[in-house]
Amino acid sequence: MSKNIHYKIKDLSRTARVILNQVKSKNILFYGEIGSGKTTLISALVKELGGISNISSPTFSIVNEYGLDDDVVYHFDFYRINDQYEALDIGIEEYFAANHWNFIEWPEKINNLLPENVSIVQINFAKDGGRILDISEKK
Numbered sequence: 001m002s003k004n005i006h007y008k009i010k011d012l013s014r015t016a017r018v019i020l021n022q023v024k025s026k027n028i029l030f031y032g033e034i035g036s037g038k039t040t041l042i043s044a045l046v047k048e049l050g051g052i053s054n055i056s057s058p059t060f061s062i063v064n065e066y067g068l069d070d071d072v073v074y075h076f077d078f079y080r081i082n083d084q085y086e087a088l089d090i091g092i093e094e095y096f097a098a099n100h101w102n103f104i105e106w107p108e109k110i111n112n113l114l115p116e117n118v119s120i121v122q123i124n125f126a127k128d129g130g131r132i133l134d135i136s137e138k139k
Contacts, residue, residue: 122134
């Protein structure tokens with residue numbers, strides 16, 4: 001099942017709630033061009049889950065951790081890795097096995113390492129300056 005959502009920056013909180021109600025996996029893959037708003041959307045998701053609202057992209061650190069009241073969000077950005085072995089070096093398989101929230105930017109860089117059951121958020125630019133999301137599941 002796939003769901004399409006059109007949103008603008010003022011709708012981020014509502015959009016994050018819709019995503020969290022729609023996804024069936026705590027492993028969420030975010031696809032989109034540079035500047036499409038992946039990190040901004042992830043920030044809204046972390047806030048909706050009860051975490052801090054001002055997050056930054058882990059472009060250079062590869063992973064950031066955000067504490068929640070009763071869980072943890074791991075935010076990955078694989079844009080700058082050279083190969084999947086860098087993800088293995090940080091223990092990506094252990095993160096997936098831990099049953100915490102894993103928000104992954106540039107998942108195409110680690111295709112062979114991704115778990116089977118994931119939720120997918122594809123972000124595209126809309127002509128009016130907003131964004132169009134496509135939310136789907138892969139099992």
